[in-house]
Amino acid sequence: MTSSAQYDPAAAEADPDPGPGAGDMTHRQRINALVGMLLGMFVAFLSSTIVSNALPTIIIDLHGTQDQYTWVVTATLLASTATTPIWGKFADLVSKKVLVLLALSVFTLGSVLAGLSTSVAMLIGFRVLQGVGLGGLQSLIVIVIATMFSPRERGRYQGPIAAVMALATVAGPLIGGVIVDTSWLGWRWTFWAGAPLAAVAFVVVAKTLDLPVVEKKVSIDYLGAVLIAAGVSDLLIWVTLGGKNFAWSSATSYLMAGSGVVLLVAAVIVEARVREPIIPLRLFRDRTTTLATIASVAVGVALFGSAVFLGQYFQIARGYSPTAAGLLTLPMVGGSMLAATVSGSLITRFGRWKRFLVAGAVLLSLGFFLLGTVDHATDMAQLLSYLFVVGVGLGMTMQNLVLAVQNSADPRDLGAASATVAFFRSLGGAAGVSVLGAVLSNHITDLIAKGLAALGIDASGAAGNAGLSSLAELPAPIEAVVRGAYGDATARIFVISGVLSLVGLVAIALIKEVALRTQTGSEQLRDAEGSVAATSPAGEPER
Structure with missing residues (x-):
């Protein structure tokens, strides 16, 4: 397999642009x-x-x-x-x-x-x-x-x-x-x-x-598709509703979690036996794919789980409008775009990619830990600079993780490998939104209760229910307590995101750099199918 090739700087410099590309499509x-x-x-x-x-x-x-x-x-x-x-x-x-x-x-x-x-x-x-x-x-x-x-x-x-x-x-x-x-x-x-x-x-x-469409006998794993979709949906619904619609330790919680695990175990059994599995288990024999998947889950939880609450922080803790809150995320978005553009160009020029992944993971972790120091009164210029660091780290990791997997995957599994990384990143993000949301909600409740107690107000039964929709109806001292609680509690989400980003950093550091291929996916697949046909016994149909 090509993934075992060693990096050759001379060859990389000699052929930075391999030619026309997919099938017979011109540039x-x-x-x-x-x-x-x-x-x-x-x-x-x-x-x-x-x-x-x-x-x-x-x-x-x-x-x-x-x-x-x-x-x-x-x-x-x-x-x-x-x-x-x-x-x-x-x-x-x-x-x-x-x-x-x-x-x-x-x-x-x-x-x-x-x-x-x-x-x-x-x-x-x-x-x-x-x-x-x-x-x-x-x-x-x-x-x-x-x-x-x-x-x-x-x-x-x-x-x-x-x-x-x-x-x-x-x-x-x-x-x-x-x-x-x-x-x-x-x-x-x-x-x-x-x-x-x-x-x-x-x-x-x-x-x-x-x-080009490679002619092959199509065998679709319908049972595996149903089991994967059902199992994932079951667990995501459990994580989304747990702690709100039912207690984590309730019979409903155990039933939903158990059924989701059973469905996914059944999916693994099916995937191991069918001819064309939805998620080929052989993908995880490749070190790069396995480590990139772990990193994608960690990055997904950190990114989606924390980014969702940025708008809440700007609107409730700092009093900005929804439109202004969106504009305040521009440093993170701009940093991501700048880093992706520059790192992508340098990867194409020099053929080296791991250094950018590692640097991106370091900056992503650093940015989240810096955001973990914010509160309801943090200087906005300082806060926006932290968001820029997170954005730069994000721009150097997300696309390059997919690139690393696509570069090492068998051309016949290119689609499944690419989708698997995206799937686990989305799965991590979905779980992160719910879990980090629960952590944030509990911490806000505690901080509001303490703040109201300091004012001599009994907060029982209402501590965690004051939010954006009711702020205008609150007396000024209580409003200040609520805004401060949202601002101070959000830091905990960023600290957790930073720890998860460190997990991604460790996984990325363990990935072995492999020279970037100079063939398109179509060209690799055509060569692979040609090799199979050439080595098949006479008269045996090509799969």
Whole structure:
């Protein structure tokens, strides 16, 4: 396997750009197809952020509850996480172009129907459909880019990818806020706004993407797909509801956790026996894939779990508006985009990648520990500089972890390997949001109770219930206690994120650097299939 090759600086310098790439696509065709894929990526990330500022209005308009508020977000997250490895495996079996177009179609249909919802239950159902398409876009876009461009030349395109992610992250809440505040539009357009862009992406991809399809007998592991999706969804629902809808030590909690584990154990047994498993267990025999997966889980928990609460910190603890809170994350977004662009270009130029991964993991841990020192009165310039450090670390780790896995994976497992890393990162993020949220909630409750006790006020039964929606109704001294509690408690989340980032750093440090391949995914697969055909006994059909 190519992953055992030693790094050769002379060879790397001699061939920084290996040629035309995927199949018979010219460089211009590949760039045009990349534009279509980036449009799809923009729509996917935009949909994840544009609804955030509209949710209070949506819940009020549809007469929903606080629990339903949470599930409007959780439903999409569950569906996208559970289906990511399934889409990735299909990418190894059937036409990637067809799958991308299908994912865009499912996502667009879910978005349009979500905008037509007349109840929160209907909205949650359509958000699940939207999440299925979102899971496809998140995994397939990375896989297709890997198929079109070699690992060596892929670094130069990390800048545009990071820029698209950053723009969608910042623009989403801003666009959502403008739509909700515009009387002739209304909240339904937060779902419909992405549909035209998705349609444009569909047309561009349909006209430009021309990847070869390797003829092979398709054997789809339906049972494994169902078991993985059911087991993951069960555990994510348990983590999401635990401590709120039922006690962690209750019979309901034990039943949900136990059933999730049983389903996943059954999935492992099935995956070990079927011909084409959704998540091939052989992937984890590769040291790079295993360590990158561990790092991705750690980074996912730290990143998603803490980033979700940044907006809450800015709005409740510091009193900024939702729009201003979104703008205050710009240093982190800008740092990520800058680091991804520069590190990607240097990786393409020199062919070395591990040093950037290690440096990124160090900066990510350092940034979170620095954020762990903040409170409700921290100087904003100081705080924003910490966010920039986190952003730089993030930009040097997330894309390069995927690059390391794609570089070491067997070309026949490129889709499954790419999707597996994305899957575990999303899984870590989903779990992180809930677990770190529970830690934050408990710490806020304690701090509010102590603050009110210092004022001589009995906080029993109401200590942890004061939040953004009720701040305006509180007397000034109590409001100050609540804001201070949110600001001081958030530091604990960042400290935990820093510790988890250290776990990712250790995993990354143990990864062995392998020279970046100079063949695209399509070229590697074609060579691999040719080798199999050449060594097969006469008359034996090629698999």
